[in-house]
Amino acid sequence: MSALSRTLLILGAGGHGRVVADAAIAQGWKRIVVSDRDPARVGQQLLAGVAVLPLDEAVAQSDAVHVAIGSAAAREREAKAIGLPLATVTHPRASVSTHAEVGAGCLLTAQCVVAPGARLGTGVIVNHGAVVDHDVQVGDFTHVAPLVALGGAARIGSRVLLGSGSKVLPGVRIADDIVVGAGAVVRGNLEVPGVYAGVPARRVR
Template structure:
């Protein structure tokens, strides 16, 4: 299960965009007494508040950060880059209280599971995975590091997904299929066969288009 953040301890949300606001909202609903701050490498974004009560601060003003950290960036490559740069040991996962994560699933550090998402028994989420709103990761799936399962996507039982994969909104990967690293599965596509070559796949059944 995800790393627990002790009550009334500081948590830094790294990111100042829409995904960061979604993560911050989940944290507030899960534990209202966590002490939240947000930051970004772009100082121009670090003014005001990420959400009401969550200040945005420049990285310089924060100095060396020794508390918990969640990298809240939707882009897979950018999330991986920042997670490695900031230090994997500090990363914690955020799980929305209205998601369903089996106690028999494994959620590694730095993951985010959004509202209405489901992660079934035997599923494994490696570092920095996003399971977005209403997405389903069925039993015994393995999702490799820094992959993004977009809203409403479905991974059937026993699916294997590589690293830095984007499974688009409403897409389906049928049970038992394998998808290699670096693949983009377009919105609404249905993966009926194993994918062993990086690229973008669209349609029903999903076919490589680039």
Template structure:
């Protein structure tokens, strides 16, 4: 593995999307996937699956960084712990066709996907996902290990708690606060005075 190899834990659909974003960003030249389906699963998206999660520490001498790439928030948190225990730097991946304000704060281990928008003074926690076409507008916040599905729209100032999951197409109007761990079904519309 070269000096610009990214270890991605999770060789499923989200892992492939994170790999593509990482390669398109120009920051990474090679991908090494880690997945508990190894060795039966030996390749995905044209890149090797080299280990299961238990073996990730052996990759620390070969890779510059790692990211956990799975939609399940609790599993992603456990994989981030495995990355840290292995001594691998936890990295953030931002798709080059995402629009991220220079005044936004992005936590380590976060994936910001194609055509996502993160506005001025927005705060994204550690290990979060801002999926394709999702918007985190100005002054909004997304907690650690939270997950915005495809096309989720957060208005300015919205606060989404840690481990929350807003599934595809949800929208949150001004002053909305979503508590830690809440799961919102696809297309849910949230307003400050309740759900609609």
């Protein structure tokens, strides 16, 4: 049985959940259910025809889950707690090399590029228009935001947020749990946990 012929639970009914649902529908999942831990969201329509179900009801119907939560810590926590296999969602207009490795529970959105030799861990988001060049490594639950450019063989840790439009030069290393601000240019390794912004990127927190 192909994975797409099963039922996918999208956990997280916010804006990011809408992006995931849109990609999963385009990918061709036969059946999609959506839920959220926030009871106020239950009963709402995430997209036309896609209603938010109570969590226990949604889990009972599902074969796999995609955790659609932007926060890396929350995404990691839910992925470990929910007790279903993690499903990667790939929009058909994502350009993903057959020579790249993609972990479980990743999201590869429309117009992103994942080049040969790239390796993505578990639960990684590669958002619209982002480029993960050849031989880049991206750690678990990292979010590569829209229009980010990661130069060849860059090594990005786990739970990193690379803000929209930021650029990481080839071969540069970024340690776990670092935040890189929108539009930053990272020219040298970032080892100390914190928030970095600007051109070139400097620590601001």
